[in-house]
Amino acid sequence: MDTPSQIQLAYRAYVEDRCKKPESFEAFSAYLKSQDIELKGSYHSLTRIERDIVLGTFTESLHRLENAEEYLEYSTREKVLACYYTWLEELGEIRTFLKVLSQHSMISLTTERFLKSVEPVFKAYIEDLLNEGSDTGEIADRKIIESRYPAVLWYNTRFIIQYWLHDDSQDYERSDAAVEKAVNFVFDLLAPNLLDSGFDFFRFLISK
Template sequence: MAKQSKNKSENTQNIDWREGFVKFSLENNRLPQSAYELAKFLEVSEESFYENYSSVGALAQEIWKGWFETTKSQIQTDEQYQSFSVREKLLAFYYTWLENLKGYRSFVEIAMQTKNLCSQEQYKAFKESFKIFAQELLNEALETGEVQNRNILNQSYPEILWWQVMYLLNFWLKDTSQGFERTDAAVEKAVNLFFDLAGRTFLDSLVDFAKFNFQK
């Protein structure tokens, strides 16, 4: 009996739970609703699932965060990346991230449409990691002057960029243009809009001029 349990444990160690989660979703046109359901689909015990994850929501989070981490690693290991402006770095992230998602497009469509606890939780870890990444870019942009220091408003920038992420994801899923050309254009326009608004504007110059005259 002990030998049988050992063999079963060895078999479950080879399971790629993330790929299993994706496969279940594609074959059932919905996300798995429980650990039991996913484990049954993969023909393993529910106990083996809980040896790795606390819930299917936690597994879904790892999938989305994994795509983010892969993308971040890819762009940051590019030799040219460090010479990019912050605007270009954000563009590079979006283009690479969406390119990586192409192989999972059908799954992403299902994940975005499914309405359950798992679907609501799935972006949490990705969002947290992305906002840290966004803040790092914004700190650099403040130093280079690509983004102006507007005190309290600065704190909202990472959240604004997260909204941008979700906007681009939804735009990409609805895009029917060849080679997703319209999505590429949407990425460029969205990023340019952000930096045009967060950068130095006529209003900033007017405020500086007013301060100069007041101090005089």
């Protein structure tokens, strides 16, 4: 195991066992030393470790998706759904850790720093998917606002993670329903719909 992964694991164990964060980065480095783990300059702040742990769950999800044979046959909408479900499963592994961290932050966890390193990776992934969706006609071609689509889906992601963190239903099944409904809603907006035919009609009327 490489050093960063080792440090991430130690950090998770520390937080989960004590149900609180280390007082400071220095305090945690001292703890690492006591466990014979060397920092070797991999990290300089706790936030960085936290971000990498969350990012790790997302990249692992993408990896799992790529290896699932049914994934390739999914439509864009289904791929996004599969991505959320897989990611929530991965996040489930570190739920206790996230819950402890969220007690520490004043602002809501997801809008805050932990998802920050996921954001560019997620948006790049979504951009690829949306291009694919445009080619098949599943996503509407709307020149000006098209570039905002990944941002819309990122808001959606933050909503889902937030919902899941506060979900107390058995097996988090309300979160599953939330994913279904949120993704369907967003994709109904992104798919060619009334707006497009309305705009087309309007353009026709004024073009003479």
